[in-house]
Amino acid sequence: MYVADSRGTPAPTGTPAPAAAPGARPGRRAAVAPTVLALGTVSLVTDISSEMVTAVLPLYLVAGLGLTPLGFGLLDGLYNGVSALVRLTGGHLGDRTGRHKAVAGVGYGLSALGKPLLLLAHSVPAVGAVLALDRTGKGLRTAPRDALISLSTPPEQRGRAFGVHRAMDTAGALIGPLLAFLILGYAADGYDAVFTVSACVAALGVVVLALFVPGHRTAPRPKPSPRPRPRASLRPAPAAPQADAGDGTAGDPGGTARAPDGRISLRASLVLLRRPDMRRITVCALLLGLCTVSDAFVFLLLQHRTGLADRWFALLPIGTAAAFLLLALPLGRLADRIGRWRVFVGGHLALLLGYGLLLSPWHGPALPYAVLLLHGAFYAATDGVLMAAAAGVVPEALRGGGLAVVQTGQALARFAASLGFGAAWTAWGERPALAVAAVALAAAAALSVRLRPADA
Amino acid sequence: MSSRLRLLALLAAVLVLAAVAGVAVLRAADRAEEKNRTQAGGPRVARGPVSLAADGGGRRIVFRNMAWGPHRDELATVPAAAPGGARTASGVHCLRFHSAAGTGVCLQSVKSAVQDGYRAVVLDAGLKERSRHPLAGIPTRARVSPSGRFAAWTVFVGGDSYAGTDFSTRTSVLDTRTGRLTASLESYAILRDGAPYRSADANFWGVTFSADDRHFYATLGTKKKTYLVRGDMARRTVTTLAENVECPSLSPDERRIAYKKRVPGLPADAPWRLYVLDLADLTGHPVAERRTIDDQAVWRGNDTVVYSLPGDFGADLYAVPADGGGSARRLMDSALAPAFLD
Numbered sequence: 001m002y003v004a005d006s007r008g009t010p011a012p013t014g015t016p017a018p019a020a021a022p023g024a025r026p027g028r029r030a031a032v033a034p035t036v037l038a039l040g041t042v043s044l045v046t047d048i049s050s051e052m053v054t055a056v057l058p059l060y061l062v063a064g065l066g067l068t069p070l071g072f073g074l075l076d077g078l079y080n081g082v083s084a085l086v087r088l089t090g091g092h093l094g095d096r097t098g099r100h101k102a103v104a105g106v107g108y109g110l111s112a113l114g115k116p117l118l119l120l121a122h123s124v125p126a127v128g129a130v131l132a133l134d135r136t137g138k139g140l141r142t143a144p145r146d147a148l149i150s151l152s153t154p155p156e157q158r159g160r161a162f163g164v165h166r167a168m169d170t171a172g173a174l175i176g177p178l179l180a181f182l183i184l185g186y187a188a189d190g191y192d193a194v195f196t197v198s199a200c201v202a203a204l205g206v207v208v209l210a211l212f213v214p215g216h217r218t219a220p221r222p223k224p225s226p227r228p229r230p231r232a233s234l235r236p237a238p239a240a241p242q243a244d245a246g247d248g249t250a251g252d253p254g255g256t257a258r259a260p261d262g263r264i265s266l267r268a269s270l271v272l273l274r275r276p277d278m279r280r281i282t283v284c285a286l287l288l289g290l291c292t293v294s295d296a297f298v299f300l301l302l303q304h305r306t307g308l309a310d311r312w313f314a315l316l317p318i319g320t321a322a323a324f325l326l327l328a329l330p331l332g333r334l335a336d337r338i339g340r341w342r343v344f345v346g347g348h349l350a351l352l353l354g355y356g357l358l359l360s361p362w363h364g365p366a367l368p369y370a371v372l373l374l375h376g377a378f379y380a381a382t383d384g385v386l387m388a389a390a391a392g393v394v395p396e397a398l399r400g401g402g403l404a405v406v407q408t409g410q411a412l413a414r415f416a417a418s419l420g421f422g423a424a425w426t427a428w429g430e431r432p433a434l435a436v437a438a439v440a441l442a443a444a445a446a447l448s449v450r451l452r453p454a455d456a
Numbered sequence: 457m458s459s460r461l462r463l464l465a466l467l468a469a470v471l472v473l474a475a476v477a478g479v480a481v482l483r484a485a486d487r488a489e490e491k492n493r494t495q496a497g498g499p500r501v502a503r504g505p506v507s508l509a510a511d512g513g514g515r516r517i518v519f520r521n522m523a524w525g526p527h528r529d530e531l532a533t534v535p536a537a538a539p540g541g542a543r544t545a546s547g548v549h550c551l552r553f554h555s556a557a558g559t560g561v562c563l564q565s566v567k568s569a570v571q572d573g574y575r576a577v578v579l580d581a582g583l584k585e586r587s588r589h590p591l592a593g594i595p596t597r598a599r600v601s602p603s604g605r606f607a608a609w610t611v612f613v614g615g616d617s618y619a620g621t622d623f624s625t626r627t628s629v630l631d632t633r634t635g636r637l638t639a640s641l642e643s644y645a646i647l648r649d650g651a652p653y654r655s656a657d658a659n660f661w662g663v664t665f666s667a668d669d670r671h672f673y674a675t676l677g678t679k680k681k682t683y684l685v686r687g688d689m690a691r692r693t694v695t696t697l698a699e700n701v702e703c704p705s706l707s708p709d710e711r712r713i714a715y716k717k718r719v720p721g722l723p724a725d726a727p728w729r730l731y732v733l734d735l736a737d738l739t740g741h742p743v744a745e746r747r748t749i750d751d752q753a754v755w756r757g758n759d760t761v762v763y764s765l766p767g768d769f770g771a772d773l774y775a776v777p778a779d780g781g782g783s784a785r786r787l788m789d790s791a792l793a794p795a796f797l798d
Contacts, residue, residue, distance in 0.1 A: 058612060059594060125724055183481055185567065188491075190484030197480060200473035207469040211462045297656075313592050313613070425656040 035152035036161045038212035039145055040168035042205045046108060047169055049115065049202035050134065051176025052194055056184065060191045061127070082132065084408045084415075086139030088269070091404025094144035096264045100400055101148060101215045107141025108206050110134070115199035119192055143404035148213065150391035151399060158391055159340055162384025163332020170325040174318065269401030277393040277453040278402065282409050284448040285386060288348050289413030291441035293355070293421050293434065295320065295375075301358050301430055302371055316372065323376020324383075331380045332388070340389035341452045347381025348445050350374045355438040359431065386410070393453060494525035495769070499543055499789060501527045506546035508797060509558045509581035516797045518560075520550050522770035523790035531562070531583070536756075536796060539773075539788045548583050552595045554754075555579075555795040557604030559632060563595030563611075576609050578632055589637065592626055597703065597752050598793070601665035601672075605633050606689070608663035608672070627660040627674065629689065641674065644687065647695040655679065660694075662703035662752050663687075666710060673697075673704045673713060684715070684733070698738050702728070703752040705761070711735055712778060714743075714753040714761045722748065730763060732778050743776045745784040756796055764792050 090107060094100035114134040121127045146162075153161040180194050187193050272278045293301075299316040302308065308316075335343035354374035357367060387403055394402030417437075424433035457465075494501075501523055508518065515536035521527055527545035531553060534543050550562035551574075560579035574591035576598075593611035600607050610627040629638045638644075641660040646653040659677040666672060672687040676694065684701035685694040702716040713735060716728040726748035733740040743761065753763040761778050764771040771792040776784040788794075 123723070123726075183484075187481055187484035188488040190481065190488060193480045193484035197477040200477040204469060204473050207466065211457070211466055300656075309590065422656050426654055429654075430656075 032157070032161050032164050033152045034212075035214055036149055036165055038208065039149055040165045042108065042209045042213065043145070043165060043169040044172035044175075045201055045205035045208060046111065047172030048176040048179060049198045049205065050111065050138075051173045052180040052198040052201070053115065053118065055177035055180045056191060056194050057127075059184075061124075083135045083139040084411050086136050087143055087408050087411075088266075088401070088404045090140035091143030091147065091400035091402070092264070092266050092269055093140075094147055094400035095269070095398050096266075099215065100144035100151070101209070101213055103400075104141040104144040104148065104213075105206065105209055107137045107139070107144070108202070108209055110137030110140065112137075112199065112202035112206055115195055115202050118195045143400045143407065146387045146391075146403045146407075147400035150387065150403070151396060152214070155392060156336055158388035159332040159335030159343070159385055160329065161332070162388045163329040163335075163380070166332075166380070166384040167325050167328035170321050170328065174321055174325065264397060264401075266401070269398055269405055272394060272398060272402050272405065275393065278390075278405075280451045280453045281386075281390050281393060282406050284344075284444075284451055285406055285410040286413045287444040288441070288448060289410045290417050290420075291437055291444045292348075292351065292414050292417050293437050294414060294418035297418070297421055297425070298354070298358075298371075298375060301434060302368055304430065305358055306363075306368055308368065316368075319368070319372035320375045320379065323373045324379040325376075327377050327380035328384060331377070332384055335381075335385045335388060340385050340392075341448075343381050344385050344389060345445055345448050347378045347385065348441060348448070350381060351378040352438060352441050352445065354378070355434055355441065359434055359438065389453070491524045491528055492526060495523070498523045498525070498769070499540070501525055501532060501543040501545050503527065503547060504544035506531060506533050506544055506548075506583060507581055508555045508560050508579065508583065510798050517788070517794050518553070518555055518797055519773070519788070519794040520553055520792045521545055521790065522767075522792055524769055531560075532791075533797075534788070546583055548579070550793070552598040552609070553793045553795065554598045554600050554607075555797065556600040556602050559600050559604035559607065560795075561598045561600050561607040561609060563591065563598050563609055574611065576607070576628075576630075578607055578630065586632065587630075587635065589628070589630065596625070597627075597662045599663050599665060599752075600795075601669055602667040602708075603669050605669050606631055606665055606672075608665070608674075610661040610663070624657075625659045625661040625677070627663060629663065629672075638692075641687070641694070643692070645693045646676065646685075647693060648683070649696060653678075660685075664704050664706045664713070664752070666706065673706055675702045675704065677702075682718070684713070698733065698740075701733065701740075704733075705753045705755060707755045707758050707778070709758045711758075714755065714763075714778065715740075716749055716751075717742075730761070730776070732761070732780070741780045743778065743780055743784075744782055745774065745776045747784075754794055754796065762787060762794060 090103055094103040097103070111134045114130045114137070117130045117133070118127070121130050149161055149165055150158055179197070183190055183194050183197060273282060295317065299313065302316060303313055331343055331347070351374065354371045357371050357374070386406065390403055390406045391399065421433060421437060424436060427433075428436075501521060506518070513535075516533050517536050517539060518531060518533045521530050521532035521543055523543075527543075527547075529549050529551070531546040531548045531550055532543040533546075534541050548562060550564050552563040554561055558581035560583065562577045562579055564575060564577060566573040566575055574593070574595055576589045576591055576595075578586040578588070580586050591609070591611045593613040595609065595611050597610040598608070606629060608627060608629045610625050613624050613626050626639075627641045629641065630636070641663075642658055646658065655678045657678055661675050661677070663672050663674045670688060670690050672689070674685055674687060674694070676683045676685045676696065682700060682702050683696040684698040684704055685696050687694045700718055701713070702718070705714045707713070711734070713733045715731055715733060717731040717740065718727045719729050722729070728748050728750060730743050730745050730749040730753065731740045732743060745763075747765060749763050749765070751763045751765075753761040755778075756762050756775060759778055760775050762773055762775045764773055766772075767790065769790040771790070772786060773788040773791045773794055774784050775787045776782065
């Protein structure tokens with residue numbers, strides 16, 4: 001299925017052929033690479049730490065600091081924009097230095113550093129600054145981490161590897177709030193204890209990363225090519241004609257990525273978009289992202305539709321996360337077997353079905369469960385699976401930056417969708433707005449089926 | 457590094473970090489326990505009968521007692537003439553409270569194994585529970601109408617945004633006579649500058665009732681602006697009156713409103729000053745308090761407003777003349793959410 005993986009193509013610029021990924025033992029279907037398990041553990045532990053803080057921050061601001069959090073929420077949108085840009089930087093730095101692990105480590109480290117600083121932050125600007133540090137860390141680490149996962153896994157098992165990682169990540173997100181409220185139950189007003197424990201857990205994540213995640217996976221600075229190709233990075237990728245033969249990344253994975261001095265240029269990540277398969281994946285992710293109603297609105301619609309009591313409202317995100325956790329691995333394996341693109345588009349069809357249920361006259365008691373299951377399935381079929389699909393069309397030397405381009409495009413599209421849906425809700429009311437989103441999603445899904453990358 | 461060495465390093469890290477985390481939790485638990493011990497020099501608090509009725513015993517203040525000791529966070533009462541005197545504690549715990557004409561509304565936390573929950577409890581004059589209503593978030597404002605018939609409360613709701621730090625508020629109004637609950641004022645029609653207005657981001661907070669048992673005032677927040685609205689419970693509408701007004705509090709003669717005003721140039725985390733608005737011409741003026749206020753003030757008569765500021769043991773109450781003259785002075789230590797009972 002994955003004809004075009006850079007691993008199978010010659011590397012004329014001197015990029016050493018990567019050693020067989022750990023865990024990919026020939027002749028036996030290994031579970032997942034130890035690197036993936038280690039990164040999954042780091043994500044699990046880090047998510048416990050960050051979700052502990054997220055869960056108690058409203059309480060801390062209102063009860064602990066006596067602040068009104070309304071204005072505080074306004075900072076949030078800003079951070080999401082910053083985070084998207086930092087993500088591109090993180091992916092690129094990983095490629096440029098060939099040290100994805102080190103860049104991810106800095107990202108995890110920055111977030112860990114923020115936790116003890118929360119103890120010193122006693123005003124909204126200070127808490128805001130600490131959260132900005134946290135988001136910067138999250139933005140920096142995401143792309144190099146996903147690059148490491150894809151680089152340590154043979155192409156035919158990437159769906160499964162990302163599935164395992166996302167399941168572990170989500171498990172951490174579910175454990176975090178539980179741990180935080182256990183601490184607050186034991187020590188009333190013990191917000192400082194929550195932050196300290198969170199800091200210790202975050203530090204443990206960095207330790208696990210440092211000890212158990214192998215370092216270099218790509219060559220940082222190969223010897224100059226015997227045939228230098230000046231300005232190669234500015235020309236359309238020579239792979240373009242070959243892509244029609246089903247080989248999107250063939251050709252010269254290293255050469256097009258490097259500036260004349262042999263370094264990987266930031267531009268190279270974007271020039272990747274000239275490759276038809278990369279462009280198709282990114283365009284589809286953008287289009288589908290633009291039709292994705294953000295979680296907050298899905299939960300609000302569900303509540304309005306079912307008349308669900310307010311006290312259950314906070315449980316809705318947990319329902320989605322639980323479905324995500326349970327389905328991430330099975331759907332990742334399915335993606336390996338029947339094709340990532342099918343599962344990715346299928347995930348959006350699950351979301352479309354969820355919209356349909358919200359719009360339909362059906363009013364059974366199972367409605368919230370069905371919608372949350374479909375919502376979680378949507379995440380399970382798209383989050384890691386998209387990275388697995390994208391990894392197949394991005395050459396190794398540009399893996400971090402390439403994945404970051406796709407992720408950033410998707411994140412920005414979803415942000416735009418959130419603004420647009422809010423406006424549509426205001427102008428037309430919730431049901432017409434959802435109906436329009438559903439029609440747009442169906443159209444984008446149909447287009448995505450047609451635009452399917454040659455090898456995903 | 458060999459895998460044996462790595463495991464040893466991991467074990468060492470786990471031990472050190474677990475020790476730090478354990479000490480932090482134990483210290484916090486110890487500190488929480490300390491709050492249950494009475495502090496020297498604090499107000500005297502003793503258990504006794506507390507009534508919300510006009511019982512002929514003179515004017516009283518009912519409030520949440522914040523003083524450390526066994527009666528911390530309980531509803532307590534003192535004579536209005538001697539606010540610094542001995543306090544009578546009721547045994548009823550409230551985070552936020554308000555009362556009028558023999559009806560009380562108490563927003564309290566409900567401890568459970570996993571996550572703290574909250575509920576609003578309607579109390580009769582003898583502090584007996586009349587009804588209870590689960591809350592979707594952290595309580596912040598509570599009010600009872602002057603007749604005692606209506607109660608309103610506001611909570612902060614998190615989780616409207618997945619894994620974000622976004623907040624919204626939800627304000628509910630209860631008719632204690634019929635039991636009819638308007639779960640969210642967002643179901644009311646909004647008239648802004650005379651035209652119908654709709655927005656998914658509309659939030660309400662801080663209801664204050666008129667004596668006619670039909671109208672109320674509240675804050676509407678939308679698109680980063682706040683408005684004073686006048687609500688009509690019979691028509692289920694709210695109408696905007698003025699901009700930049702938060703947490704209104706209607707005077708007993710219903711001619712003035714005390715409120716928080718966001719003043720340009722103040723720090724982002726402390727942007728409010730306490731103002732008083734004349735309803736006749738909708739003009740506002742600041743009171744003599746120069747510190748930032750984050751509270752829904754209450755009126756002591758028609759001339760004085762009372763509000764809380766952070767204090768050594770949580771919050772202290774202050775009083776200031778409503779006409780902008782005079783100066784602020786401390787009314788009570790370690791107290792929050794007062795109601796004046798005749």
